[in-house]
Amino acid sequence: MENDLHLGQHISKRFNEELEEVRNLVMKMGGLVEQQVRSGLKALLAADQELAKKIVEEDDAVNALEIQIDETCTQILARRQPAASDLRLMVSIIKTITDLERIGDEAVKLGKNAAKLSDDGKSARQFVELRHLGEHVNETLNKALTAYARLDAETAFEIIKNDKVIDEEFDNISRLLITKMMEDPREIKNALRISWCARALERIGDHTKNICEYILYLVKGEDVRHNTVEEIRNKIAD
Amino acid sequence: MENDLHLGQHISKRFNEELEEVRNLVMKMGGLVEQQVRSGLKALLAADQELAKKIVEEDDAVNALEIQIDETCTQILARRQPAASDLRLMVSIIKTITDLERIGDEAVKLGKNAAKLSDDGKSARQFVELRHLGEHVNETLNKALTAYARLDAETAFEIIKNDKVIDEEFDNISRLLITKMMEDPREIKNALRISWCARALERIGDHTKNICEYILYLVKGEDVRHNTVEEIRNKIAD
Structure with missing residues (x-):
């Protein structure tokens, strides 16, 4: 399918502005959520309770943006009756924005678990694999949001293709944690907390992948959900 | 806000039919997903591997419906340019449908864990609390889908109000599992699998709650996400 995207090319200047505004709101929401994830990870690795609390507070702003953006889109649908790429x-x-909001929720879970680990005088600092997974997920989210801003289908496809690496890292952590728990049952509670954090990170990866699928839908006009990587490659080939 | 719902009351008979058709597709998708959850739970409690496989296969039909419904909605938006309650x-x-699709994904996780437990010659049958949580979540999903079909705001509100009971049941199971693991470290692996199942059920509860929020949005015209139960009660009061 040919690229029919023509953002900012409407005869109505006001309509161009409205689309630009709502896209800016999405990017603002994306920025906030990215910040939440970064803080969640930092709180976890540094056992920083103050930071953990801040993430929970920031979630209100993210939720408010979700509602505002949905309202704006509904208004544009009603008043402008957009067609095709609009x-x-x-x-x-x-x-x-549904996926962005849920990434925020997962970041809150990171924060809450960080606070609980910190209560017990523990941090996840020693846990190299969790830090790697966190950094990887963080970087992927950052790339996805940049791809969203730039309508960059190629990067979106790369991220979808590489999602399985995040899943593998998660599986690896789960295995390590089971071993740890079996070796020292006193560590079960904390190991479970770290396991919830790993799960939250893996889910952030899933939501990021979903966002990349929407980028392909927007830019290429193709719904690539539930397709294999090979099928997606064929669908979006120019 | 006054109820301005007027499904089936358009001058265009064809438009009425289109809206009815897409609503029927959603209910069909809901029925499939409900079936998946029921099978997932059954597979888990009976250690039934065949049933577990079936859930994974059924997921294709659910995913295909998601794509079909999104396409239909986009076409209606483009051709009919609906306003207000439409x-x-x-x-x-x-x-x-995003939430329905993810409920299906969680049911698949139940199925996969059921198959793994069964590989190890275990079932979750003895675990009374998990069965209770499963039955509760199942029943709630069934009620939500009926509320969706009947545009029943009252039941939708009841479900949102009672979501915290599901969260409490989940927390209770998590605590029990930690005790079990500490008492007998050989049980760690299976206890973790049961814990993933409990988490999947809890998430199905969350998605069901989301669907109820959309019912209130549709019927009452109010976006009640991220509101407290008291705030929702005030918003939807006639």
Whole structure:
């Protein structure tokens, strides 16, 4: 399918501005969520309780943005009756912000677990694999948001292709934690907390992948959900 | 806000039919997903590997419906340019099916864990609390889908109000599992599998709650996400 994206090319200047504004709101929400994830990881590795609390507070701003963006999209749908790529933009935004909001929720879980580990005088600092997974997920989210801003289908596809690496890292951590728990049952509680954190990070990876699928839908006009990497490659080939 | 829902009351008979058709597709998808959850739970409690495999296969049908419904909604948005409650119907469907699809994913996780437990000659049958949680979540999902079919805001509100009971049951299971693991470290692996199942059920509860929020949005025209139960009660009071 040919690229029919023509953001900012409407006869109505006001309509161009409205689309630009709502895209900016999504990017603002993305920035906030990315910040939450970064703080969640930092709180976890540094056993920083203050930072953990801050993430929970920031979640209100993220939630408020979700509602504001949905309202704005609904208004644009009602007043502008967009078609073709403008309509895809609206639908993709409505889907994207649901995933962004849930990434925020997962970051809050990181923060809460960080606070609990800190209560027990523990941090996840020693746990190299969790730090690696966290950094990887963080970087992927950052790339995805940049791809969203730039309507960069190629990077979106790369991220989808590499999601399985995050899953493998998660499986690896799960195995290590089971061994740890079996070796020292007194560590079960903390190991479980670290396991919840790993799960939260893996889910952030999933939501990031979803966002990349919406980027492909927007830019290429193709719904690539539930497709294999090979199928996606064929669908989006120009 | 007054109820402005007027499904099936358009001058265009064809438009009425289109809205009815897409609502029927959503209910079909809901029925499939409900079946998946029921099978997942059964597979888990009976250590039934065949049933577990079936859930994974059924997921293709659920995923295909998600894509079909999104396409249909996008077409209706483009051709009919719906306003007011018709537009809310479209937006609420686009959101609802994302949650339905993820409920299906969680049911698949139940199935996969059931198969692994069965590999090890175990089932979750003895675990009364998990069965209770499963039955509770199942029943709630069934009620939510009926509320969706009947546009029943009252039941949707009841479900949102009672979501915390599911969270409490989940917390209770987590505590029991930690004790079990500490008492007998050989049980760690299976206890973790049961813990993933409990988490999947809890998430199905969350998605069900989300669907109920969309019912309130559709019927009452109010976005009640991230609101307290008291705030929701005030918002939807006639």
